[in-house]
Amino acid sequence: MTGGRTQTRHQLSVDTILRVGPSRTSPPGRVEEARQILTLCRERRRTVAELAGTLGRPAVAVRVLVADLIDTKELVVHVAVPYDDNDQPTTALVQALIAGLRRECPNARDLRHAS
Known part of the structure; x- marks a missing residue:
């Protein structure tokens, strides 16, 4: 092959x-x-x-x-455009970054639930 x-x-x-x-x-x-x-x-x-x-x-x-x-x-x-018309990161880019960080740093604290 x-x-x-x-x-x-x-x-x-x-x-x-x-x-x-x-x-x-x-x-x-x-x-x-x-x-x-x-x-x-x-x-x-x-x-x-x-x-x-x-x-x-x-x-x-x-x-x-x-x-x-x-x-x-x-x-x-295929390359998705990571920024919108106002030169701000798209929601998809931010979600992909968060998913990547969670995958790479599984023991990191989730600040949303920190006390």
Whole structure:
């Protein structure tokens, strides 16, 4: 599937969101899993983890395939705009930061419930 490759030129995590890119031509010899990834991403945006789970393949292998598809511009990384029209952080950005902090610092005190 990946020819033994585990490293990519792209920094992709399991929560990287992907969408179909501008290229509509696939190189010959594309593996079936890459075609399935493109089909899934045409339906809607997907994360690397979701693609791995749906395909039943290891995330590291899916990352390699996704990186290949990014190289050929068949997929692109979806980047949400983190600021609103007033240059203030969006609610989604603040919620993502809070979730990340809670994940990284599970023993931190919750100041809302501190006495």
